[in-house]
Amino acid sequence: MIHVPAEPQGAFPDAWRYCVGTGRLDLALRHDYQESLRLLQRDIGFRYLRGHGLFSDGMGIHRPYEWQGARHVHHSFTYADQVIDALLDAGIRPFLELGFMPSGLASGDLTVFWWRGNVTPPADSKEWAALVRATLTHLIDRYGVDEVRTWPIEVWNEPNLPMFWLDTDEAAYHRLYEITAHTVKEVDAGLQVGGPAISPGADEWLTGFAEFAERRKPPVDFVSRHAYASGPAQHVPFGSHQTLAPAGDLLDQFAAPRRVLKDTSLAGLPVHITEFNSSYCPDNLIHDTALNAAYLAPVVTGGHAHADSFSYWTFSDVFEEAGVPTAFFHGGFGLLTHRQVRKPTYHLYAFLARSGEELLARGDDHLVTRHRDGRVAVLAWAPVDASGETPGPDGHTLRLSVPVAGAEAFVRRSSVDEERGNAYTAWRHMGSPRSPRPAQLDMLYDAAEPARSHARVPVTGGRAELTLTLARHEVTLVELTPVEDETPPWWDERRLLGGNPAP
Incomplete structure (x- = not known):
């Protein structure tokens, strides 16, 4: 960690x-x-x-x-x-x-x-x-x-x-x-x-x-x-x-x-x-x-x-x-x-471009910065074997304890790797068309979108723990924002279909 x-x-x-x-x-x-x-x-x-x-x-x-x-x-x-x-x-x-x-x-x-x-x-x-x-x-x-x-x-x-x-x-x-x-x-x-x-x-x-x-x-x-x-x-x-x-x-x-x-x-x-x-x-x-x-x-x-x-x-x-x-x-x-x-x-x-103004940490595989409003940005990347002797590891795990305010943090992750956020791979799968047709271009624009996910994690003692597993040649951005929960007290998603929740 x-x-x-x-x-x-x-x-x-x-x-x-x-x-x-x-x-x-x-x-x-x-x-x-x-x-x-x-x-x-x-x-x-x-x-x-x-x-x-x-x-x-x-x-x-x-x-x-x-x-x-x-x-x-x-x-x-x-x-x-x-x-x-x-x-x-x-x-x-x-x-x-x-x-x-x-x-x-x-x-x-x-x-x-x-x-x-x-x-x-x-x-x-x-x-x-x-x-x-x-x-x-x-x-x-x-x-x-x-x-x-x-x-x-x-x-x-x-x-x-x-x-x-x-x-x-x-x-x-x-x-x-x-x-x-x-x-x-x-x-x-x-x-x-x-x-x-x-x-x-x-x-x-x-x-x-x-x-x-x-x-x-x-x-x-x-x-x-x-x-x-x-x-x-x-x-x-x-x-x-x-x-x-x-x-x-x-x-x-x-x-x-x-x-x-x-x-x-x-x-x-x-x-x-x-x-x-x-x-x-x-x-x-x-x-x-x-x-x-x-x-x-x-x-x-x-x-x-x-x-x-x-x-x-x-x-x-x-x-x-x-x-x-x-x-x-x-x-x-x-x-x-x-x-x-x-x-x-x-x-x-x-x-x-979404990193913060303050530098918190930098290592061989990560950069952690913080915005003035308290948001934290973690940029991480998988190691590359520049010799070409190996394809590089299938997975690379990074564990971080990150300082965040509040009791919980909203986590947004954006990633690109060999398959995700990678229009070049999609183009190769298409057969490498030299002049993509309009429908193929639309597919390439879609393929170039980073993979995105979100979650909510607890903050204990002013810290959130992250475990990031990166695919081969992945670059990922994880953004943590302190949660200010404005959910009204009567909201209960267990009742979405009108039923009564079990006690």
């Missing part, structure tokens, strides 16, 4: 809710994307959204033209305004990633993704600076300086990888960062700028970034890094398979920037993990499973000890880096499928 203390350890930080990822930004022009975002914000309520492609051709901001024999550049914000309006209307702010390179400003033809984001340095640094300046000035004019000052600004994405930055030229990235950061501060000194947004396995770039910052003194307001726990991809047609490190490896990655930078001039800056997930492939079916939710539960409940934020990559399968998806469930990064079917990991986040 785990004795949960009545006195809180402190506040439960919501670093897990600070930011979430998305596909390229112009996807926000789509109706289904906006519907997904509204559902996400209703159930979870993230504060920021980060995505690629602000300066890519699909957004149409950088528009060079010829006039009277001379080259000029027009900056157009038609799509940018619509995208950011849609985000703010949904109750979420942009975490601005400055990239990729507009084709009219690029120094080369190297691109990444199906939608061909250019990943070469600018052919003209002054023109790049003018693009950054014009964009931020426009945003301030439209949304106000106080608002835009709250939007973090990240310079580029994973420049340590050749697919994202020509020749992984570190010195060239530092030049880009320096030009960009100074331009940001010239627009307004209160704007927040940071980087280097590196992928896992390249922490030497953090050291190099710190040395560059010490030498050149560019503005740096935060440090960013990405975290994934999967091994090399084993490709099949329209899919990938990968090994998986233990979940603790992700927490180690979250902790890396503070560890690496502790004796540098960047020590003490906020650390943002601007992408994380189990797999880095957008076609790995693990993302669709209950295993993914149970695997990530200890990460999202404990990551605040290592980073100021950690952004799940991504909120929706409206995402086209590897091309238009070929099947309804295809291993996409999203918490939601196309058409807003909720995955088990979505429910992990939705359960967390």
Whole structure:
């Protein structure tokens, strides 16, 4: 029996809710994307959204033209305004990633993704600076300086990888960062700028970034890094398979920037993990499973000890880096499928959104929080064998003594596992239809509903005892509310059919 203390350890930080990822930004022009975002914000309520492609051709901001024999550049914000309006209307702010390179400003033809984001340095640094300046000035004019000052600004994405930055030229990235950061501060000194947004396995770039910052003194307001726990991809047609490190490896990655930078001039800056997930492939079916939710539960409940934020990559399968998806469930990064079917990991986040402000206890398989009105929330998860050598235990039992006020508590339990609250399993049972028909979609929406139960338990000495048995890869939320019994004294359910109860 785990004795949960009545006195809180402190506040439960919501670093897990600070930011979430998305596909390229112009996807926000789509109706289904906006519907997904509204559902996400209703159930979870993230504060920021980060995505690629602000300066890519699909957004149409950088528009060079010829006039009277001379080259000029027009900056157009038609799509940018619509995208950011849609985000703010949904109750979420942009975490601005400055990239990729507009084709009219690029120094080369190297691109990444199906939608061909250019990943070469600018052919003209002054023109790049003018693009950054014009964009931020426009945003301030439209949304106000106080608002835009709250939007973090990240310079580029994973420049340590050749697919994202020509020749992984570190010195060239530092030049880009320096030009960009100074331009940001010239627009307004209160704007927040940071980087280097590196992928896992390249922490030497953090050291190099710190040395560059010490030498050149560019503005740096935060440090960013990405975290994934999967091994090399084993490709099949329209899919990938990968090994998986233990979940603790992700927490180690979250902790890396503070560890690496502790004796540098960047020590003490906020650390943002601007992408994380189990797999880095957008076609790995693990993302669709209950295993993914149970695997990530200890990460999202404990990551605040290592980073100021950690952004799940991504909120929706409206995402086209590897091309238009070929099947309804295809291993996409999203918490939601196309058409807003909720995955088990979505429910992990939705359960967390119902946690309390006070942290009472956290263990390897549970998190206990309390709301200010006395309600207690217990989030629990079954252990995952990330090696794949075993399927994981059929049942996992957790016994808790929980502090609750009153004489009795109303208990509500919501669960997802391999069968319940799991539309992916239902879809597999259907025969994996690539384009589900309307009736099948309705079944998938129903299958995605968590299993729910309720009960009433006694409270003795200010405590309620819970015994929770979790199925394989289950994530469950148990909410305990003190009962204020308002049953009238004449009510007797034994007389529902009009008879007299036995004495």
